[in-house]
Amino acid sequence: MSHRRSFFRLSILAAIWLALAFGQAPQSQPQAQSGPATLAVTGDIPTPLTLKAEDLAAMPREKASVPEQDGTEVEYEGVPLREVLKRAGAPLGGQLRGKALASYVLAKAHDGYQVVFTLGEIDAQFGNEQIIVADKRDGKPLFGYQGPFRLVCPHDKAGARSVRMLETLEFVKLQK
Amino acid sequence: MWKWLIFALPLLALAAEPEKAADYQWNLPKGFPKPYVPADNPMSAAKVELGRYLFYDTRMSVNGKASCATCHKQELAFTDGRAVGVGATGESHSRGAMSLVNVAWSASLTWSNPEMKSLEKQALVPMYGEHPVELGLREGDKFLPALRSDPQYRALFERAFPRDSDRFTIVNVIKALASFERSIVSARSPYDRYHYDRDDSAVSDAAKRGEVLFFNQHLSCFRCHGGFNFTDSTVSERNHDRPIEFHNTGLYDPYLAPNVGIYEFTRSPADAGKFKAPTLRNIALTAPYMHDGSIPTLEGVLDHYAAGGRNGHNPNKDPLIGGFTLSPQGRDDLIAFLKSLTDDMVIHDPRFANPWPK
Numbered sequence: 001m002s003h004r005r006s007f008f009r010l011s012i013l014a015a016i017w018l019a020l021a022f023g024q025a026p027q028s029q030p031q032a033q034s035g036p037a038t039l040a041v042t043g044d045i046p047t048p049l050t051l052k053a054e055d056l057a058a059m060p061r062e063k064a065s066v067p068e069q070d071g072t073e074v075e076y077e078g079v080p081l082r083e084v085l086k087r088a089g090a091p092l093g094g095q096l097r098g099k100a101l102a103s104y105v106l107a108k109a110h111d112g113y114q115v116v117f118t119l120g121e122i123d124a125q126f127g128n129e130q131i132i133v134a135d136k137r138d139g140k141p142l143f144g145y146q147g148p149f150r151l152v153c154p155h156d157k158a159g160a161r162s163v164r165m166l167e168t169l170e171f172v173k174l175q176k
Numbered sequence: 177m178w179k180w181l182i183f184a185l186p187l188l189a190l191a192a193e194p195e196k197a198a199d200y201q202w203n204l205p206k207g208f209p210k211p212y213v214p215a216d217n218p219m220s221a222a223k224v225e226l227g228r229y230l231f232y233d234t235r236m237s238v239n240g241k242a243s244c245a246t247c248h249k250q251e252l253a254f255t256d257g258r259a260v261g262v263g264a265t266g267e268s269h270s271r272g273a274m275s276l277v278n279v280a281w282s283a284s285l286t287w288s289n290p291e292m293k294s295l296e297k298q299a300l301v302p303m304y305g306e307h308p309v310e311l312g313l314r315e316g317d318k319f320l321p322a323l324r325s326d327p328q329y330r331a332l333f334e335r336a337f338p339r340d341s342d343r344f345t346i347v348n349v350i351k352a353l354a355s356f357e358r359s360i361v362s363a364r365s366p367y368d369r370y371h372y373d374r375d376d377s378a379v380s381d382a383a384k385r386g387e388v389l390f391f392n393q394h395l396s397c398f399r400c401h402g403g404f405n406f407t408d409s410t411v412s413e414r415n416h417d418r419p420i421e422f423h424n425t426g427l428y429d430p431y432l433a434p435n436v437g438i439y440e441f442t443r444s445p446a447d448a449g450k451f452k453a454p455t456l457r458n459i460a461l462t463a464p465y466m467h468d469g470s471i472p473t474l475e476g477v478l479d480h481y482a483a484g485g486r487n488g489h490n491p492n493k494d495p496l497i498g499g500f501t502l503s504p505q506g507r508d509d510l511i512a513f514l515k516s517l518t519d520d521m522v523i524h525d526p527r528f529a530n531p532w533p534k
Contacts, residue, residue: 071412
């Protein structure tokens with residue numbers, strides 16, 4: 001066997017090894033850090049926002065006491081989701097009619113978790129659901145795997161829509 | 177006859193009157209709900225104390241060689257360090273001894289019995305069970321007479337059950353044992369100081385990163401080990417009818433008898449291999465792991481879940497056991513987080529220790 005051939009073979013083997021070692025590096029490598037310090041409101045919306053903790057502190061706020069499945073009770077505090085969307089110019093109130101009703105908000109977490117809310121369920125004239133962009137739990141800023149921002153849906157029976165480590169609220173209009 | 181009934185009825189009513197809720201102080205920190213306690217066995221400090229003496233008393237076994245504490249050692253968070261338990265007569269159990277820490281909040285007891293919801297009822301299994309023999313007591317044996325003839329027990333039983341005309345009964349023994357077990361609360365781990373007291377210095381940065389990974393949707397550890405007690409098998413005073421979850425974690429295919437999971441009781445083929453998710457509190461002290469102790473280390477457990485179980489095709493495997501990729505640092509961080517759940521206070525607390533002189 002010539003040296004050139006064996007070098008070729010070795011190169012192939014090295015390429016396969018490299019592909020196995022690094023090619024499978026998952027795109028979804030789990031994040032070990034909590035969410036970013038800002039909350040982005042993006043998508044098909046007039047005024048995209050990048051909100052910091054101090055921005056949320058200056059907005060209308062409300063609290064909700066949430067019983068957890070294991071029997072514990074936690075008080076969350078933050079800004080109603082509809083207030084955040086209102087600031088971004090989402091069609092709420094009198095503007096929520098016709099095609100605007102085919103709109104939703106995609107809430108995305110830092111670890112890739114996603115949940116959808118329709119404008120209809122958020123708006124006060126329709127579902128009027130209490131959904132809070134929370135930044136405090138029992139009076140203290142959210143931290144670790146919870147924060148710094150999360151959604152809280154106090155009237156949901158299950159907790160799965162209460163997105164932790166909330167990173168982005170993406171507004172999507174299905175009909176324009 | 178009727179005269180006798182008229183005379184006896186008030187006595188029967190007195191006997192059936194539920195015990196009054198005593199002034200037991202749980203002293204639970206924030207985040208810990210009040211546990212569910214059966215109405216016919218309210219907590220009292222006197223019952224807890226009697227239960228502690230019984231728990232550590234080897235007279236509670238057929239040959240005086242074992243007590244509850246033989247398989248539930250305080251220093252190991254009330255487990256025994258063995259893969260499977262071994263009874264007073266040397267007979268091996270098919271599953272490992274579960275931790276009794278925070279057992280007051282357990283929705284069900286033992287690894288895989290959906291009907292075993294009461295600590296009082298469960299205590300009868302190690303006491304009188306024959307398959308396997310654990311403590312090996314038998315009806316009519318010397319156990320109750322031994323208690324009755326012991327002056328220390330006479331005082332303890334009198335304080336615990338002051339209204340009973342015959343205090344030395346198995347019902348009272350299991351009530352006291354259950355009360356002691358409910359009193360074993362772990363709520364002061366470094367993680368608790370970090371999470372509930374917001375003491376950032378209580379845990380390492382690695383443990384903080386590990387916590388975020390634990391709650392990451394790709395790993396989904398929290399889906400079965402969530403809540404304040406790190407298990408989905410949790411009930412409390414306010415919520416004690418919660419449906420109980422059991423999980424097949426892909427350890428075997430098939431699961432061989434006697435370790436067939438809740439299938440043993442439900443006889444539903446879909447339940448084969450489904451076991452309870454135990455609390456992760458003090459998990460670093462309770463090796464080896466899984467129902468049969470078949471994984472020696474926490475690292476091994478993480479590798480098991482990262483691989484999506486031992487057998488990729490088990491039809492009953494929980495969909496959450498899908499595998500994940502974890503960097504070496506992520507693995508170390510998760511271990512650091514799990515170790516932050518070790519509560520040194522519960523394993524040294526004299527209230528839970530052996531009261532008998534050595």
